Amino acid sequence: MQNVASGRRAVAAAPLPASVEAAWGAPTPKKLVIRAFRHVPKLPDDFYEENWSELLAALRAIQAGDGQCFSREELFRKVEDVCLHDMAARLYGDLEREMDRHLAEALAVLPAPETVPAYRPVLAAWKQHCRQTQIVGDIFLYLDRTYAVMNTNVRSLGEMARALFAKHLLAHDGRVLRPTIASALQAIEKDRRGEPMERAELRDLLVDMLDTLGFYRTEFEPQLFATTRAFYAAEGRHYVAERSLPEYLGHCEMRLQQEQERVQAYLDASSQRQLLAILNDALGRQCVEAMMDKGLEALFDETRVDDLGRLYQLLRRIDATWKLTPRYGEYIKRRCAAITLDEEHDADMVKNLLALHERAELMERDAFRGDKKFHNAAQTAFEAAINLRQNVPAELLARHFDQLLRAGNKAYNEEQLNEVLSRLMELFRFLNGKDVFEAFYKSHLAKRLLLGRSASIDWERSVVARLRTECGASFTNHLENMFKDMDVSADLMQAFEQRRQRRNAPALPPIQFHCQVLTQAYWPCGPPLAIKLPESLQRCQDAFARFYLSKHSGRRLAWHSAMSTCELRARFPRGEKTLSVSLHQALVLLQFNDADALPYTAIREHTGIFDDRELKRTLQSLACGKARVLQKEPRGRDVHDTDRFAFHTDFTDPHYRIRINQIQSKESQEEQRNTSERVFQDRQYQIDAAIVRIMKARRRLSHAQLIGELYAQLPFPHKPADLKRRIESLIQREYLARDDANPNAYRYVA
Incomplete structure (x- = not known):
């Protein structure tokens, strides 16, 4: 039995299978039951009063x-x-009432404004209120985060504190706020006058207090703008009366910078735009026109780029640059007209115009910031003023080109010359009489090419290319053909020299002979001048004529001696010299190989130069110029028919090679008249063509209408009398006819 029992206990101690456990049943879990209090808890009757008394x-x-x-x-x-x-x-509610009570007591005992600046006690009260609100906010944080947040119609504790402070500032018709703002404005005015003041303190008042409470824009800013306008209006009137324009502009710039610094120091950033607008209006719009009347001319004359830049920026800020643009244009026109009309200084006209144009570009670029309105005003002024003198500026501009492009002009390197040529082209664009320029430029170019006076053929071609770009191919057609003639002449001379070297060619004198064959239509050559050449020169000339006509039958050669040059070897007692002279000068000098002295009449007969003006000019250059290889009796600058000329045996010069220029080597008055006459003849054809073109399109026009159409279409200056003469000429040639019903009208004759 014991063994069996022991075995049963052993079985009971062993783990049961899941099926066995389920059969016997799992243990039932216990339940936790919460029961209500038998007696409901009740707050003490003085619960709130006790807590509030401690909080209070x-x-x-x-x-x-x-x-x-x-x-x-x-x-x-x-x-x-x-x-x-x-x-x-x-x-x-209790908290709000307590804070309200405290603020009422605190702000009621502020010192009177007369004793201290009114804003300081208020600012101190505000800072103390902020500190106290911070502590109160920490204590009542739960109230703020639950009750205030959950109720949309309830302000947070911070908003409530600010609203209470604002309410007491406005209480009693702003008893506290008005003197506070007034004292702040007084402090700002002191700052504008340069008196010491606490900027940090003022920033706390304006930005930290008034802006936070909402009084900055509603109460303070309107008064700030009003006092600012009054301050700068009074200052502007004072400066207009007592200061110069540069001082005034410098003061405006300084004030602008100070106001910007003032905004950054203690004003709200939103005030800057309106403050600067008030400053620009008070110092700019109200005063700048009077200041410009006072000293603008001096700024232009002295090219005060910095001051003009300040003026431009001031006008730009008030959208009034249109006040300066016409004044600038009038100044340029006035100065340009003074240069153009100054006949005593015609020699310096182009240089002065270039200097004025350069000054204008400097002002437009650096002072007016490349504003196109000022550039256009200057262009219009230059064009109007340069054309006040008909033809003269075009002639002088062509002469200036000639001086630049002549050999021996070493004042500029290639880069500088290109820049100067570009500036000259700017002046060329202003000319109405471009055909006058073309005529004189062609005359100068012919002399440079034929006399070998050009500094560089590349530069010559560059100028012609610029003119072609500006005016078209028809304008430079003759100029370009002049270069072609020079190239063709070089080939002809090469072929002629090759022929001279042949054995069967007739012997020629040992003279270096060079000839240029020119197309008469392209070159401004006058009528050929009959002269008596030495036999050696005549033989060379005849040989070339036979050679050329053998190649080109049906052509005719006309020899122009006025443009010819020679080199002579002269033996003086004090040394041998090489003289570079014109052909006419050479003919005169060669006469003294057979005679030591000759009268004027004999020289005329031997040289065949029967043009007294040309002969006297030639003798004057040899006997009265810088290199006096001849002596004249009697002495004097003028040459007369009774004068005698002798070889100058005591002539000396430190140079071996001497160039003797003709007196008045530039165009004489007669040549200028001839050039102008040729231009006028060309213009007549253009006027005739314009009249016929207009009448063919309109069929019938009154005299005034026709003249108006011609002024609009003709590209050069002209006079009503010239137009009337061309109309009469066309009537005589039956292109036009007077209207039968109205004698002041014309009709086109088909």
Whole structure:
């Protein structure tokens, strides 16, 4: 039995299979039952009063400046307990009333504005209020995060504190706010006058207090703008009366910078735009026109780029650059007209115009910031003023080109010359009489090419290319053909020299002979002048004529000696010299190989130069110029028919090679008249063509209408009398006819 029992206990101790356990049943779990109190807990009747009394004591301690005599954690728990027992609304109301009471007492005892700046006590009260609100916010945080957040019509504690402070500032018709703002404005005015003041303190008042309370834009800013306008208006009137324009512009720039710094220092950034607008209006729009009347001319004359830039920026800020643009254009026109009409300084006209144009470009680029309106005003002024003198500026501009492109002009390197040529082209664009320029330029170009006076053929071609770009191919057709003639002449001379070297060619004198064959239509050559050449020169000339006519039958050669040059070897007692002279000068000098002295009449007969003006000019250059290889009796600058000329045996010069220029090597008055006459003849054809073209299109026009159409179409200056003569000429040639019904009208004759 014992063994069996022991075995049964052993079986009972062993783990049961799952099936066996399920059969016997699992143990039932116990349940936790929570039962209500038999007696409901009840708050003490004085629960809220007791907690509020402790919170009130803490509040008043904080308001008194003693915030360390209590535990903030315990006070926080009391606030939490009150809120958890649904007394948050009552607590919020009591807190608001207590803070309201305290602020009323604190702001009521502020010092009078006469004793201290009114804003300082208010600012101190605000800072203290902010510190106290921070502590109160920490204690009543649970109230703020639950009750205030959950109720949309209830302000947060911070908003409530700010609203209460704002209410008391506005109380009693702004008894506190008005002197506060007034004293702040007085401090700003002191700052504008340069008197010392606390900028950091003012920033705390304006940005931290007034802007936070919402009074900056509603109460302070309108008064700030009004006082600013009055301050700068009075200052502007004072400066207009007592200061110069540069001083005034410098003051405006300084004030602008100061206002920007003032905004950054203690004003709200939103005020900057309006403040600067008021400043620009008071110092700019109200005063700048009077200041420009006072000193603008001097700024232009002295090219005061910095001051003009300040003026431009000031006008640009007030959208009034249109006041300066016409003044600038009138100044350029006035100065350009003074240069153009100054006949005593015609020699310097182009240089002065270039200097004025360069000054204008400098002002437009650096002072007016590349404003196109000023550039256009200057262009219009130049065009109007340069054309006040008909033909003269075009002639002088062509002469200036000639001086630049002549050999021996070493004042500029290639880069500088290109720049000067570009500036000259700017002046060329202003000319109405471009055909006059073309005529004189062609005359100068002919002399440079034929006399070998050109500094560089590449530069010559560059100028012609610029003119072609500016005016078209028809304008430069003759100029380009002149270069072609020079190239063809070089090939002809090469072939002629090859022929001279042949054995069967007739012997020629040992003279270096060079000839240029020119197309008469392209070159401004006058009528050929009959002269008596020495036999050696005549033989060379005849040989070339036979050679050329053998190649080109049906052509005719006309020899122009006025453009010819020679080199002579002269033996003086004090040394041998090589003289570079014109052909006419050479003919005169060769006469003294057979005679030591000759009268004027004999020289005329032997040379065949029967043009007294040309002969006298030639003798004057040899006997009265810088290199006097001849002596004249009697002495004097003028040459007369009774004068005698002798070889100058005592002539000396430090140079071996001497160039003797003709007197008045530039165009004489007669040549100028001839050139002008040729231009006028060409213009007549253009006027005739324009009249016929207009009448063919319109069929019938009154005299005034026709003249108006011609002024609009003709590209060069002209006079009504010239137009009337061309109309009469066309009537005589039966292109036009007077209208039968109206003698002041014309009709086109088909």
